[in-house]
Amino acid sequence: MSINFDEQNFKILENSYPVPMILDTDTFNEIDDQFAVVYAIMSPDKIDLKGITAEVFFNCRSTSYADGMEKSYQEIQRILTTLNLTEKIPALKGSTRILKNKKDFVESAAADFIISEAKKAKERNEKLFVAAIGALTNVASAFNKAPEIAEDIVVIWLGGHEIEFDGNPREFNLEGDVIASQVVIESKAKMIRIPCWNVAGKLTIAAEELHESLKGGGIAGEYLKDVFASWWHNQINKIIWDISAIAYINIPEAMETRIISKPKLDDECYWHHTDSEEKIMEITKIDRDKVFADLFARVKKHNNN
Secondary structure, eight states: OOSSEETTTTEEOTTOOSEEEEEEEOTTSSSHHHHHHHHHHTOTTTEEEEEEEEOOOOSTTOSSHHHHHHHHHHHHHHHHHHTTOTTTSOEEOOOSSOOSSTTOOOOOHHHHHHHHHHHHHHHTTOOEEEEEOSOSHHHHHHHHHSGGGGGGEEEEEEOSOOTTOOSOOOOHHHHHTHHHHHHHHTSSSEEEEEOTTTTGGGOEEOHHHHHHHTTTOHHHHHHHHHHHHHHHTTSSOEEOTTHHHHHHHHOGGGEEEEEEEOOEEOTTSOEEOOOOSOEEEEEEEEOHHHHHHHHHHHHHHHHHO
């Protein structure tokens, strides 16, 4: 039993903060990852941020999976440079492709870092938390390369929709590497899964509220305002999906949850209930106002320190 996580109830134990965490992110995919990176950095009382790993993605903002990862790595470096933290928080390059089968893994600095930090956490009798806000290629690669580490990790994953969702199941993070998603779900790691559409999808904000809330936020606040404006042109609300994974650690009281038997994920991205004795936690509801209030308060506090 670890000293920082209740495995039966999926809760971080009192007096165990800050918990060791790696943030695995497809940072250049859009803009919500940047908010999550800043949120994690601004939470030293809750999160001992061991490093930030760049994840694959492939969409209109990249020419390939490898290019998506490289652009994400450069965006992580841009954030760390802006905040003068390049010497304090390591950034690591991740996978250059997705998995070919359930035993495959991609060699990368990110996968090796996850393995190394998991082993260090085990020596401290702790769980390592991996907040995964993109595809799961780096995490699955680490698990397939060193299967023994899975049981020492808690994966907080923003991926897929609710199991009961009756629409198109092909959510971006899940579909980004379906095989990797299956590997992690089927592993011995503890998982807290945050469904996207009707859960993290409630984390919407408009430009006017964002700008007002980030007054006095210093360099970090200006960076977030600039990123928001460059992507959304201040026209309509934007969902800041990825801050949900950080909020689970910072303010678990803002979440409603359920513990269910580990579901099965098929090749077409559909979830299926099972009667497995192995469990996962799913977030079912997020208090949008509490999450944004925590984020903005931390950005302002960081500026005043």
